[in-house]
Amino acid sequence: MCGFANAQGGKIYIGMNDDGKGVGVEESKKLLEDISNKKVNSLGIVADVNLHIMLSD
Incomplete structure (x- = not known):
């Protein structure tokens, strides 16, 4: 996340697989909350964290 913050952003x-x-x-949902909290509290980074649901073919 720090690398993305120091560059022009990106997606993780x-x-x-x-x-x-x-x-x-x-x-x-818990993971989204944990990531949001840790990036702000540990890294001081404010960025969007989104959930995308992939549907199978």
């Missing part, structure tokens, strides 16, 4: 995808396929995340 959580819950994807090395092939780019969605594998899911347990307790995604």
Whole structure:
């Protein structure tokens, strides 16, 4: 996250395997809250954290 903050931003995808396929995340709402809190409290970074739901074909 610090690298993105020091550059021009970017996206971090959580819950994807090395092939780019969605594998899911347990307790995604809690994870969103934890990431938001940790980036502000530990790093002092204010940025959007969003949940994107991938639908299978």
